[in-house]
Amino acid sequence: MKVIHRLMIAAAAALLLWAGLAYQVSRPPDASGYQRVVLQVAGTAHDAAATGVLVGRQQLHRHVTDAFATTAYDDAMKAVAGAEQKLALAVAPDGTSATLRDRLAPLVQATARELSDAAGAGDDATLGAAVAALDGTARQLDDLIEDNP
Amino acid sequence: MSASSVTSRTEAPPSPAGGGGVKQVLAIALGVLTAIGGFVDIGDIVANAEAGARFGLAHAWVLLLGVIGICAYAEMSGRVTAVSGRPVFDLVRERLGPRVALANLAGSLFVTVLTLGAEIGGVGLALQLATSVDYLLWVPVVGVVLWATLWRAKFSLLENLFGITGLTLVVFIIAFFRLSPDTGQLWHQAAHPGPPAGEDWGTYWFMAVALFASAMTPYEVFFFSSGGVEERWSSKDLLTSRVNVFVGFPLGGLLAFALMATAATVFHPLQMSVDALSQVALPAAVALGKLGLAAAILGFFAATFGAAMETGLSSAYTVAQYFGWAWGKLRRPREAARFHTVLMVAILVGVAVLMTTIDPIQLTEYTLVFSAVALPLTYLPILVVANDRGYLGRRVNGRLANTVGLLYLAIVLAAAIAAIPLMIVTRMGGG
Structure with missing residues (x-):
């Protein structure tokens, strides 16, 4: 077999592999795929909320610097923003998936809002309230994850 | 011919005059630097904290495996350098030929420059923690x-x-002791390796491969051996080399384990994962307040900046040694212009990768996967050279070193084969 033939076969194989990968990545998710996206988004929001609780509590104990707290909240808010975008881009394939989305979306929005409240809190009372709210949201997100194993 | 290869194959270059005892003690610092900047770098910080948060101490055995492996191969490369007076990469090219050495160079250079980018990103993240500037x-x-x-x-x-x-x-x-951890629970996790509820075996093994790769990063041995030449090690420094390896690397491993254990104590009970450097620092703040936080941030900065220096130098060392250019920090930049040019280009590439706005933590995760793939290209040639009597005389590998070396070669080969499929199947460990 000539070198040019081998190269053509290799190129065709690479093209097929690439096309397969592109199809796999870009096709709309089915019900199980959508549920996986929902759980990933819920997991990210849960982690961000839990991080907010930990950072907020340390702030109340004067255990962290303002610069650190700002960065930690920023990191958490970035993660939630990414999760929100991921959820918005995925199309629910059926009614059950839409119900799941409708349960998750407000919790993700609440996480973003409460993180913002904690980051902008000017006194301990406001920060304490934001931390309590984040704690509640983290628990609800945890329940959602456990309800959809 | 490389600058260092002007020395005889079995005779070491003369050591500079100076107080022998003090010099030996100071030389041990090289191992400490390699252990801290090399063992604990952004890859270890990220991989150990992630593993601890998601899996508790279920990956403790992987860390132990990695420490033993890097000790075995770093001892070999240190011995090769001390006895021959030449860096390992120089000998790999001479012993195995330019083609095999080119494969080694391509694999390790790609991974090392990516790692350099991740380390620079890590320094940036540490500075952000201290200043809140992006x-x-x-x-x-x-x-x-x-x-x-x-x-x-x-x-x-x-x-x-x-x-x-x-x-x-x-x-x-x-911080680990101050957090009053549930030691019974942690011991149970360490003694029963496997995924906890909510995780699967795929992500468990993906994390294991990443952790193993973080412990055995290719640049570590090349930096260690080239650093030995810079320090002018001779056969008399074999003891120093071994103390550096057998004290320095386990010390780095202990610090890495502490990162895993604190994450397992603070985050694992909350069933949360860690994907930001700010989260990794939190256990220090929880246990020790602002002082602990400041020490953690300073440690991140030093470890990542030290590792950025090592990866930058390692990139330039390997290229210069492959092409036979003059190299080394002991030479003036004018005398090793191409070495310093490669160093500068490597830093520029690292910075350019980060300026695409890729998340440094994500870059680190990708680097660990590619590092796992490149491991056999690094460690097989070292094993071959360490068995060559032409370079090492009676100091070639003994039975124990060869048994451990071959065992680890099989493990790195398995990790290299499994890395990419695991990355795809687990969606980068996301499950």
Whole structure:
């Protein structure tokens, strides 16, 4: 077999592999795929909320610097923003998936809002309230994850 | 011919005059630098904290495996350097030929430059934790400072400064005890390896491969051996080399374990994962307040900046040694112009990768996967050279070193084969 033939076969194989990968990545998710996206988004929001609780509590104990707290909240808010975008881009394939989305979306929005409240809190009372709210949201997100194993 | 290869194959270059005892003690600092900046780098910080948060101590055995492996191969490369007076990569090219060495160079250089980018990003993130100024604004500054430091500063100064500063990561060991961990639970996790509820075997093994790769990063041995030549090791320094390896690397491993254990104590009970450097620092703040946090941030900075120096130098070392150019920090930049050019280009590539706005933590995760793939290309040639009597005379590998070396070769081969499929199947460990 000539070198040019081998190269053509290799190129065709690479093209097929690439096309397969592109199809796999870009096709709309089915019900199980959508549920996986929902759980990933819920997991990210849960982690961000839990991080907010930990950072907020340390702030109340004067255990962290303002610069650190700002960065930690920023990191958490970035993660939630990414999760929100991921959820918005995925199309629910059926009614059950839409119900799941409708349960998750407000919790993700609440996480973003409460993180913002904690980051902008000017006194301990406001920060304490934001931390309590984040704690509640983290628990609800945890329940959602456990309800959809 | 490489600059170092002007020395005889079995005779070492003469050591500079000076107080023998003091010099030996100081030489041990090289191992400490390699342990802190090399063992604990951004890859270890990220991989150990992630593993601890998601899996508790279920990956403790992987860390132990990695420490033993890097000790075995670093001892070999240190011995090769001390006896032959030449760096390992130089000998690999001579012993195995330019083609095999080119494969080794391509694999390790790709991974090392990516790692350099991740380390620079890590320095930027550490500075962001201290100042709240976005890391992307720090990245070009870090690149310039890194280049200027490597251009101007003395090797021994860098070694001592970052070696000692990096030791502030000890704060995670103190924090672990201050957190009053449930030791029974942690022991149970360590003694029963496997995924906890909510995780699967795929993600467990993906994390295991990443952790193993973080412990056995290719640049570590090349930096260690080239650093030995810079320090002018001879056969008399074999003891120093071994103390560096068998004290320095386990010390790095202990710090890495502390990162895993504190994450397992604080985050695992909350069933949360860790994907930001700010989260990794939190256990130190929880246990020790602002002082602990400051020590953790300083430790991150020193470990990542030290590792950025090592990866930058390692990139330039390997290229210069492959092409036979003059190299080394002990030479003036004018005398090793191509070495310093490669160093500068590597830093520029690292900075450019980060300026695409890729998340440094994500970049680190990708680097660990590619590092796992490149491991056999690094470690097989070292094993071959360490068995060559032409270079090592009676100091060739003994039965124990060869048994351990071959065993680890099988493990790195398995990790290399499994890395990419696991990355795809688990969606980068996301499950």
